Amino acid sequence: MDSVRNILYKRIENRxxxxxxxCTKAIQTVVEEDxxxxxxxxxxxxxxxxxxxxxxxxxxxxxxxxxxxxxxxLVTKQMVAMEHLAAFQKLYRQHQKRFCVLVMDDxxxxxxxxxxx
Numbered sequence: 695m696d697s698v699r700n701i702l703y704k705r706i707e708n709r710x711x712x713x714x715x716x717c718t719k720a721i722q723t724v725v726e727e728d729x730x731x732x733x734x735x736x737x738x739x740x741x742x743x744x745x746x747x748x749x750x751x752x753x754x755x756x757x758x759x760x761x762x763x764x765x766x767x768l769v770t771k772q773m774v775a776m777e778h779l780a781a782f783q784k785l786y787r788q789h790q791k792r793f794c795v796l797v798m799d800d801x802x803x804x805x806x807x808x809x810x811x
Contacts, residue, residue: 699804706737706797707808709756713749717793718810720748720762732765732786734805738798744771758799768796773803 710717717735724733736744737758739751745763754760765782768774773796774782782805786794792807 699802702799703797703806703808705756706758706795706806709737709754709758709760710735710793710795710808713754713760714810716749717760721793721810724762724764730764730766732783732794734763734765734768735793735795736761736763736798737795740800742798744768744773763796 721733721735724730734745735748736742737760738744739758741759742761745761745767747759748762749760751757751759765774765779765786769776769779789807791810793810795806795808797804797806
């Protein structure tokens with residue numbers, strides 16, 4: 695199972711590289727507009743009601759779509775437990791040169807940090 699997830703994460707990473715300017719702009723906008731210091735990309739299949747749409751599966755020719763959300767929304771929707779908030783924020787800050795990505799599919803929902811360059 696781990697190797698299957700690793701292949702999936704690599705595929706998500708390649709899509710993010712391909713659409714880096716769009717992902718970077720979305721993240722910068724969230725921070726610069728004082729929405730959150732903790733923007734999170736969401737790579738998902740099937741569809742989810744979370745954040746705002748960024749790239750549809752049709753647009754990028756994949757079965758995954760991308761949305762942009764924030765850590766605060768994830769806490770509000772109880773996707774990140776309040777007791778884990780401080781640890782998550784610390785981990786997030788340790789990976790400032792990477793995109794925080796919530797990968798969601800019918801198997802699992804995992805956070806990964808992917809190179810932003």
